[in-house]
Amino acid sequence: MIDKVWGVDRLPPPFATPDGRRIGEIWFDPPPELARLLVKYLFTSEKLSVQVHPSAADGQQGKEECWLVISAEPGAKLAIGFVQPITPDEMRAAALDGSIEGLLDWQDVSAGDFIYLPAGTVHAIGAGLTLIEVQQNADITYRLFDYGRPRELHLDQAIAVANGSPHDPALRRRVSQKQSASLVDGPHFRLDWLVGKPDADIAARYNDAPVIIIPLTCAIEIGGTQVAPGSCASADRLSAVRFAPDGKALVAQPL
Numbered sequence: 521m522i523d524k525v526w527g528v529d530r531l532p533p534p535f536a537t538p539d540g541r542r543i544g545e546i547w548f549d550p551p552p553e554l555a556r557l558l559v560k561y562l563f564t565s566e567k568l569s570v571q572v573h574p575s576a577a578d579g580q581q582g583k584e585e586c587w588l589v590i591s592a593e594p595g596a597k598l599a600i601g602f603v604q605p606i607t608p609d610e611m612r613a614a615a616l617d618g619s620i621e622g623l624l625d626w627q628d629v630s631a632g633d634f635i636y637l638p639a640g641t642v643h644a645i646g647a648g649l650t651l652i653e654v655q656q657n658a659d660i661t662y663r664l665f666d667y668g669r670p671r672e673l674h675l676d677q678a679i680a681v682a683n684g685s686p687h688d689p690a691l692r693r694r695v696s697q698k699q700s701a702s703l704v705d706g707p708h709f710r711l712d713w714l715v716g717k718p719d720a721d722i723a724a725r726y727n728d729a730p731v732i733i734i735p736l737t738c739a740i741e742i743g744g745t746q747v748a749p750g751s752c753a754s755a756d757r758l759s760a761v762r763f764a765p766d767g768k769a770l771v772a773q774p775l
């Protein structure tokens with residue numbers, strides 16, 4: 521569990537809040553065979569920084585990420601990309617005077633919204649949200665603006681890797697309560713939304729390679745061990761996991 525200035529004093533069920541902590545993130549460290557993927561829960565009571573992550577093409581460890589909204593208070597928002605294209609110089613000036621917040625594309629979100637963020641996408645997460653984040657396992661965040669909070673900014677690094685464009689709407693969707701769906705299929709990992717047992721197409725794509733499973737509404741079973749919602753587990757292969765008939769879960773695999 522990671523304390524964050526923007527975290528929550530009381531975690532939602534099924535999580536228990538340690539006394540006196542303000543938890544923003546729960547990380548599920550992967551086993552060595554899945555080391556390129558990191559799963560986190562994020563809990564927000566304030567906005568996160570306006571930030572960006574680099575890609576491997578920037579000569580750094582890349583961090584592409586995606587979010588599934590688990591719960592959202594009314595009016596909760598995510599900011600993804602810019603409303604209008606912006607130059608690096610304009611981005612720098614807007615980060616320095618704080619107007620960058622208003623140049624981002626803030627959108628209302630609710631449970632079931634899913635968004636993929638290529639590295640270089642300037643973004644911010646609003647207050648009142650619980651998200652699952654699945655990401656390349658790199659802890660590199662360059663902050664452009666932090667609402668005056670006394671945390672370090674990384675303007676030069678951020679502007680060097682940031683994309684000053686709007687986010688591609690094709691990278692956003694809503695998951696169905698009735699049907700499984702492929703949410704991400706490369707380049708760095710695949711991620712599927714599962715309703716019940718994976719169908720033949722999903723099973724074929726995941727093949728016999730190790731997977732990460734995130735149960736959301738019902739426990740899953742791996743080798744006789746129950747894994748409850750709020751947790752995360754790995755398995756040698758997807759066929760080793762038993763799913764509840766209508767249970768919702770996420771399955772991921774590095775590529």
Ligand SMILES: O=P(O)(O)OC[C@H]1O[C@](O)(CO)[C@@H](O)[C@@H]1O
Pocket residue numbers: 524545568569570571643645653661663
């Ligand atoms: O710099 P902040 O505001 O604490 O945000 C960092 C967090 O933001 C995220 O990149 C989500 O966008 C997390 O993976 C990361 O831990």
